[in-house]
Amino acid sequence: MKSDKVYIFDTTLRDGEQVPGCKLNTREKVEIALALEELGVDIIEAGFPISSPGDFESVSEISKVIRHTVVCGLTRAVQKDIEAAAAALRFAKRPRIHTGIGTSDSHIRAKFNSNREDILQRAVQAVTWARNFTDNVEFYAEDAGRTDNDYLARVVEAVIKAGATTVNIPDTTGYCLPEQYGEKIAFLMNHVPNIDKAVISCHCHNDLGLATANSIAGAKNGARQIECTINGLGERAGNTSLEEVVMVIRQHPELQLHTDIRTGQLNPISRLVSDTMRMPVQPNKAIVGANAFSHSSGIHQDGFLKDSQTYEIMRPEEVGADISRIVLTARSGRSALAYRFRNLGHEFNRNDVDVLYEKFLKVADMKKEVKDEDLQEMAGAYIAAAITS
Numbered sequence: 001m002k003s004d005k006v007y008i009f010d011t012t013l014r015d016g017e018q019v020p021g022c023k024l025n026t027r028e029k030v031e032i033a034l035a036l037e038e039l040g041v042d043i044i045e046a047g048f049p050i051s052s053p054g055d056f057e058s059v060s061e062i063s064k065v066i067r068h069t070v071v072c073g074l075t076r077a078v079q080k081d082i083e084a085a086a087a088a089l090r091f092a093k094r095p096r097i098h099t100g101i102g103t104s105d106s107h108i109r110a111k112f113n114s115n116r117e118d119i120l121q122r123a124v125q126a127v128t129w130a131r132n133f134t135d136n137v138e139f140y141a142e143d144a145g146r147t148d149n150d151y152l153a154r155v156v157e158a159v160i161k162a163g164a165t166t167v168n169i170p171d172t173t174g175y176c177l178p179e180q181y182g183e184k185i186a187f188l189m190n191h192v193p194n195i196d197k198a199v200i201s202c203h204c205h206n207d208l209g210l211a212t213a214n215s216i217a218g219a220k221n222g223a224r225q226i227e228c229t230i231n232g233l234g235e236r237a238g239n240t241s242l243e244e245v246v247m248v249i250r251q252h253p254e255l256q257l258h259t260d261i262r263t264g265q266l267n268p269i270s271r272l273v274s275d276t277m278r279m280p281v282q283p284n285k286a287i288v289g290a291n292a293f294s295h296s297s298g299i300h301q302d303g304f305l306k307d308s309q310t311y312e313i314m315r316p317e318e319v320g321a322d323i324s325r326i327v328l329t330a331r332s333g334r335s336a337l338a339y340r341f342r343n344l345g346h347e348f349n350r351n352d353v354d355v356l357y358e359k360f361l362k363v364a365d366m367k368k369e370v371k372d373e374d375l376q377e378m379a380g381a382y383i384a385a386a387i388t389s
């Protein structure tokens, strides 16, 4: 079956690092960049070089060590930003400049006190400046999610004509519904005459919890790059989570899409980013949360122990997670209890389990989770009582 590649553009070190408290030093950024290259991402957005000397240095150091992956620097549509990005990227084997400007009426009026025609000219000018340094130029139409589609199509056509090879359609405020975002991409695919000269990119924020759904809607409608971050880190409610879009694409072959991500590294890199940025991952986070492969209710545990596919749509090893956990709580059933005893070396028959289960429920009602040490104590007491009776 024909399958199109979706390029994975990781912005953990740029949009992700904008999160308060997540500031990284150059050494930490280089370590994460190397792990991202190992993971198989296609583009690493390493920073915003004009923003600070530290960010400039990080982009420059990352450029020196990354061997195959494209290294990208962000700029505004401002000449000195573009020059700074080009300077920071001078050691990169495959540099990309990511430049752009706000295109929604709200941005045009409130941020720039300007008008649509002027913004269109500035967009073209920025791409032209960037093309003086590299032929790998990405343009972003900030707040594209709330930009009028006809105007957006004019901007996209003009920047492609000026030499942009990737055009990013950010839902900067995380406002769009998946249908709306998908329709926006479809509109561009159908109304921009030179659209075949560039890759269209999704960059979705998660303010309404729709970033992953929106990115997938974009890809279903022709976008072939997704911008995302490890653990979904990013401004406010975050960006599209890399692990989620990659696994959605992998789990749904009917999409006829693929990525080059080595999925077995998803959990290790999630831990690396969480530890380095000191940002804990919520336990119920898809793919990389501590509970993503834990089963605690009796009905689920019984089904899972008969056949893991009843309650798991992917195997933990596919995403580099620890083996699935059967967690014992007051909602657990007999088969889970017997299974956990068996793991501790206690092979009890059905009657034994019935008796032990009553004792287990009393303990479980007093605790959030019944642990191995509680089970050992229960088994020890039960065996001792059986010997003396």
Ligand code: KIV
Pocket: 015, 140, 141, 142, 143, 168, 170, 171, 172, 173, 203, 205
């Ligand atoms: O969310 C956004 O619009 C951005 C751009 C700067 C690409 O992060």
Ligand code: ZN
Pocket: 015, 170, 172, 203, 205, 235, 239
């Ligand atoms: Zn963003």
